[in-house]
Amino acid sequence: MFDQTPRQSVSTAATPGKTRRRPRVVIVGAGFGGVAAAKGLVGADVDVTLIDRRNYHLFQPLLYQVATAGLSPAQIAAPIRSLFAHAPNVRVVMARASGVDSHHREVRLEAGEPVPYDTLVLATGARHSYFGCDEWEKVAPGLKKIDDATEIRRRILTAFERAETEPNPVARRKLLTFVVIGGGPTGVEMAGAIAELAKRVLARDFRRIDPTSARIVLVEGGPRLLAAFPAKLSEAARKSLERLGVEVRLGMPVSACDVDGVQVGDERIAAATIVWGAGVAASPAGKWIKADADRVGRVQVLPDLTVPGHPEIFAIGDTSMAPGPDGKPLPGLAPVAKQQGAHVAATIRGRARGQAAMPFRYRNFGTMATIGRGAAVAKFGDRWLLSGMLAWMLWGAVHVFFLIGFRSRLRVLSDWAWSYVTFQSCARLITGQGSH
C-alpha cells in the first residue's frame, strides 16, 4: 500500500542511486529568493530539495491587506508543493532547519534526518527587530507571516467591537486609537489601510461609536517617510496619509511601548492597538555557517553571491548583504531576492557546464508604495517619479501581475474591483483566540 522507495526514478538526496549521483542542491526558505532559485533549476540535471517550515509561499507585499481585512490569506499564498507538482527533480520538505554542518555538508532539521547537499542556497529571509526591546513584540506585533496578519486583523477589528460596548469615554478613546511604528513601506501601507477601514468600510456598521472618529498615528524616528524614496515622494506620501486622516509624527522615536500605548518624545499616546513596521533583522542562517555578518545579521557575500570561503554556499535575499552598483547594500526588496534566486540557479547550471560564475547585477525596474484608495508613490530609475492615482493603478497592476498563479490574480483583481466600487471588505473575520 505504501511506496517504500521514492516514486521518481531520479535518485534523491536521501537515497543515492547506483548510477552516477546527481548533484544535490538544497535550498532553505521558500520566499521570493528560494522559489526563484528552485524555479530556475526545474529540469536541470540536479536534485533540488526545497526546505521551508511552512507549506506555502507568501506574497509578502500584500500581507498588510490581510491584516486590514482587504484580502484573505488564501489569496496571497500558494502551496509550495503545487508550485513544483510538475517538477520531478524538485522535492519539497516542510521542516524547520536548525543549523548547517558545513564540514559534512548537511542541513540539520529540528525534527528528522539531516539533509545532505553539494550546493546550499540560504534564502531564509528576515524577522522583525525590536532594537533590543524584545518585550515590545507582544504588544506591537510585526507583519511577516500569515498568522501575524490574522492576529493584527483580530486586534484591529476587536478594538472596534470592544469600543462599541465600552461605556467609559477614556477607555473608548484608547480602543479607537491605532499606532503604527515605522515609516517604511509596511508602516505607510498599514496606516493608510487602517484609516480606510475605519473611515470607509466600517463607517456604517456601529450604532454607538463612530468608526470615522478613530485616531491613526504613524510614528517614524527618522526625518521623513519612505526613506528609500526621493524626498519629493516622501512628502507626497505624507500629504496623502494626512488627507486620509492619519497623524504623521516624524523625527520622533518611540521610547516606550506597553499595553496602554506608546511614548513618543514628550507625548504619551494611549492606544489599544499597536503595529510594528520598523527594523528588520536577518534570520540566524549567518550564524549557522559562522559567516561574517553585518549589524542586523546579514551575511556578507561575494559578487557571485557565494559566502567567502564557501563556493558551495550561496546566500540571497534578506539573508545576505550584497553591495549595489553605488557600493551601498542592496535594499531588502522582493525584486532583489527574485533576481538573486534566478542568478544563483543560472550559476549552478553554468558550473555543471564548467562555466565561471558571473557577478550578480541588480536591475532596478522601480520602487513603489501605496497609501490607500487611489494614492501611491513610485520611482523608476533616476528620473521618473510618480504619485497619486496613476501611481496607484500602476501599483495594483504590478502587484497583481507578480502574484503567483493565474487564479489568485483573477480573484484578487475581482475582489479589489468589488471593494473599490462597494466599499465592502471581504475578509473581515475575527478568528483565533489570542491573549490580547
Next chain:
Amino acid sequence: MFDQTPRQSVSTAATPGKTRRRPRVVIVGAGFGGVAAAKGLVGADVDVTLIDRRNYHLFQPLLYQVATAGLSPAQIAAPIRSLFAHAPNVRVVMARASGVDSHHREVRLEAGEPVPYDTLVLATGARHSYFGCDEWEKVAPGLKKIDDATEIRRRILTAFERAETEPNPVARRKLLTFVVIGGGPTGVEMAGAIAELAKRVLARDFRRIDPTSARIVLVEGGPRLLAAFPAKLSEAARKSLERLGVEVRLGMPVSACDVDGVQVGDERIAAATIVWGAGVAASPAGKWIKADADRVGRVQVLPDLTVPGHPEIFAIGDTSMAPGPDGKPLPGLAPVAKQQGAHVAATIRGRARGQAAMPFRYRNFGTMATIGRGAAVAKFGDRWLLSGMLAWMLWGAVHVFFLIGFRSRLRVLSDWAWSYVTFQSCARLITGQGSH
C-alpha cells in the same frame, strides 16, 4: 471626537429615551435562526440587539470544505455587522452571553453591562457531544467553528507533510490513515472530501509518499449512514463513498480514542488524524432559564416556540426541541432554524398589533448531503429520492443560493468551477501552531 450618545435617533436598550420606550428584543446567537429572526425584525417598531461571541455569521453546511481545503474561511462567513449595516433598529454586540436573569429580564454577559429585554430569543445552537468522553475532544476535534475547520485542515495537511519525511513505514501508515467518526451528513461529507483531497488534489504533490494510498475510514455506530434519510439513499451514499476509496464501518461504535488511533469493535485502527462528526448537545441556554430540556439539553418549547411559563422567551434552532407533524422532534437542520427565526419575528410583529401567536409549522423542502465530486443524495417530500450527479448539481445550486451575500455566491461558484476543472484546491494553507 467621540459620540457620547447613540448615533441613531431611536432609543436603544441601554439608554432609554424620553419618548415612549420601544419594545426591546434581544437575540442571543447569530446562526441561521438568530439572523433570520433579526432580519425579520428589520424596520419593525422594536429595538433589536443581536448578541454573538463572534463577529461573523457562518454558513455551517460548507464548513467541512474549509476543513478539507476546498474553500477559505472568508468565503463562507459574513461579518454580522455588515448584514445589518443598513438596519438602524438592529444593534450588534460582540460578547459572550453567560446567563439570563429571567426575573429582571436581562441577559448577562461575560464582560460588560447586562442587556435588558422585553422579548428574548435564544438561538445559541449546539456543540459537539462526546457522550461523556470529553477527553476525546483533543484528539478528535469536531467541526462547528471556523477555528475548528482551520485546525482540522492543519492536521490533515500536516499529516501528509510528516508522512513525506517519515522513514518508518509503520509510522508513515499511521500518518496516512484518517478516521472520521459519525455517519451523519457531516461525517459523510468529511470522509468524501478527505478522500478527494488525497486521491485527486494532492496526488502529484509528493515525491516519497503516494497520497492516493491514504486510508480513510468512516465509522458509524448505527446500522446505516445518514439515518435521517431513507434506507435507499443511505445505501447510495455508502456505495459512493466506497467508490472514492473510503472504508465504511457500520454498526460498530468507537470504544476508545487516543493520539494513536481508535478502537472500533475488535479492531484497533492506528491513525494520526481523527475527526469527530458524531453527537451534538445543545448550548447551556436551557440551564440559564431553568427550562425543561431533553437528554442532550434542548429546551422543550410550545407550538409557538415560546418556553413554557415564559411567553416572552423564544427558543429556536438547535437550542430547542420542537415537535414535528409526526410528533417526532424536528431535525437540527439549517432550514428548520431559519424558518423558526422568521416565525418568531412574525409573532413579535403580530403581538405589537395584538394578534395571537400562530403555531410553527415546518415546511420541508427536502434534505440533501454530498459525498464528493459529482455525487450526492437528496430527498424531497416523501416521494422524490435522488442520488448521483444530478443530486450533486442540485446540492451545489442550493448551497450557493443560500450563501449569504451575492459576492460570496459568485466567489464560491467560480472557485468550485475552477477546482472541478483543474483539481486544484485554493485554500491549502497550514496556519496556526496547534499542539498536535
